[in-house]
Amino acid sequence: MTDPRSPAEARAPIDSRSPIDPRSSVVASRVAGIQRIVAFCSAKGGVGKTLCTALAGVVLAAGGKSVGILDLDLQGSTAHLFLGVTPRMPQEDKGILPLAVTERLSLMSAAVFSGERALALRGPEVSDAILELLAVVRWGTLDALLIDMPPGIGEEVMDLARLVPRLEAIVVSTPSAASTAVVERLLGFLAEVKVPVSGVIANMTRGDDASVRGLASRFSVRYAGGLAWEESVEAAIGSPSLLAKTAAANSMERALKEAGW
């Protein structure tokens, strides 16, 4: 059977080596209406990244800002638990719309789709999921998109640094030497990939934030302040209004001011 196309047409797929993944081509336009995009990260697990992200979202929204939270801790999503959001299928409007948390606060998370089931993903699948969320979620106009990052310096940090324009980071550490040692590596990495750090926050302090202050100083980044260990935070998990009343929320408000809000 002869090829119905002319010989010139028939010869010319632009790139026949591999198919083109189109998704990265729309990431910049998806975040074009967002004023600041901030990844709350710490290479160390268990330091309170999600708490800090949720507090920042609640505090900024209470101050009149429109805020989105993107939970990129795909395998351990908990932002929805902190914010009291029950996973449910999202609405669509030429894309996927984030779930409303409060009037000015919205959320997107893999848990919206997988619920409380285990989501075991290997590296390339993590990258695929991140790219999909960045490509199809329509945040609209926001003052801030806060990204809750998983521990480690893996796909999530590398993909965001590569794909998201104007990305900045707020780095969270506890005063423990086990935390600051790992966070130091992250700060080095962020400097290498040229992601600006707008602040370093010490979490779960007991009046002992010198190690985190020193860390910020060594990397010439702003120490944004500390959040003291607070027993009552646990009872506030699941309620944005209770989270807003914690002492940690006041500390976060000060930290955000230090970080330029």
Next chain:
Amino acid sequence: MHEWALAEAVIEATSGALEGRDPACLRGVTVLLGELQAVDREIFSFALGTLVQERPFRAAAYTLETEPASFRCSSCEREWSLADCAGLAGDAREAIHFLPETAHAFIRCPSCGSPDYRVQAGRGVRIHSLTLDTSGSCT
């Protein structure tokens, strides 16, 4: 309707791939629709047709091909297809439609039950090829 967002990505990526060439010389675009994501062809096709109207390559023909989904278990090496997942509930299918990686929350290896497997093919939307006219003024 999140097909619209995916169609937008195809149009933008096509535009990007044509950089340095005359976009009016684009004759055809072949798009692979991964079976796993279950994109609605009608909506996707309508979105492509609408979005391309503002582009200089609006005359290009879009061909949509379904890429069958296949899975391979990392534990027992069994390979299987989406047809082997017939019992998948509607809400699971919807979740996978929105975010194909959530397959790992719902689908298990039909032989050993492991959640540790790879989606080998047919995940989502990709551009297979762009065909250019290289004759006449398009050379």
